[in-house]
Amino acid sequence: MSLNKVNLVGRAGRDPEVKYFESGKVVCNFTLAVNRRTSNRDEPPDWFDLELWDKSAEVAANYVKKGSLIGITGSLKFDRWQDRNTGEERQKPVIRVEQLDLLGSKRDNESASTGYDDDF
Template sequence: MNTVTVVGRVGRDASEDFKAFDSGKTKARFSVAVNRWDSKTKSEVTDWFNIEIWDKQAEFAAEYVKKGRLVAIDGAIANNRWVDKTTNNERENFYIRANTIRLLGSKRDAEEAVL
């Protein structure tokens, strides 16, 4: 089973990477920072996750998912593979293909996080 849930702060507005396709489909991409405790360094570290979301959820994200906003993302791990044209090496990146997004915290929290 491939499911993942992350809760964190948005790193960039979803509207910055929103696309509408001729087919009528829409896609938004943004990043989420998730803090966790690292027992080796005995400090908090931040993991960054790239998020991709489609259609009505993408339209919602483009309007409401802003930098600093606390969100919960439910989805699945996905990956892209390609051959780098410059080096001819195979490349791969992983991201979360979101099924749902929930806005957490108050509007005031989101506004203060951006400041």
């Protein structure tokens, strides 16, 4: 048996970037900052790259702004490419989001859109 499941709660690190394809598919990418559960509030958050497709991508594009509190469930994958300058193989971890939960209140989202970020 194998299992690849990721559950995170944090704040959007930037506004979502959305791409529409001729096929009708939609993809959305942005980052998520997650604070660790420690007593040290000065510790920086962990950052994760997120990838959402189709309906979830459209919801994120319409409702998530930098600083929005969200929860996600997804799976870990690795994007792989060849570096143009060195020719070396590169990779980065990306979370493919299967479920997006908008956790902040409307007031939180309005604060986020004005640039207020209290957890970064």
